[in-house]
Amino acid sequence: MKHYWLVKSEPSVYSWADAQQEKIIAWTGVRNYLARNTLRSMRNGDIVFFYHSMSEKAIVGIAQVVREHYQDPTTTEDWSAVDIIPLCSLSSPLSLADIKTDPQLCTMMLVTHSRLSVQPVSATHAQRILQRTSTPIPLSIHGPIHT
């Protein structure tokens, strides 16, 4: 069973464009226990929505987990990282304002837990995001997404 997640990044610090220039992105630096535990639940092949916070406030891209959690190399304390790769951009970004006004999406943790930087996305929400943005279901190196 493939699962869906969402990570946030402040685009002035690390943007989707930055991510797309890399083959593999080590998602490090998470320092919140709930976010860390969510990282530890990610499995290879899972889909990760990439959200721009602050100035932009929109989901902009889709990535995929390619390495499950390991010790965050930026600290010796007990924090975790995962590796992801960029898969594709959304055909059009989906703004937080759009998400808040969409009856099917306003229950996302993006809205209800606005400060959580790594969070699960339900399959229903994931399908709705793809539908709203006319984004084809992304092909993945681990095979197509099963719904």
Next chain:
DNA sequence: GCCAACGTTGGC
């Protein structure tokens, strides 16, 4: 174990 103080995130 409680809670006040404080720091950070992120929307507005």
Next chain:
DNA sequence: GCCAACGTTGGC
């Protein structure tokens, strides 16, 4: 720039 939400720290 402001501030609400919320997590962490540390005194008691």
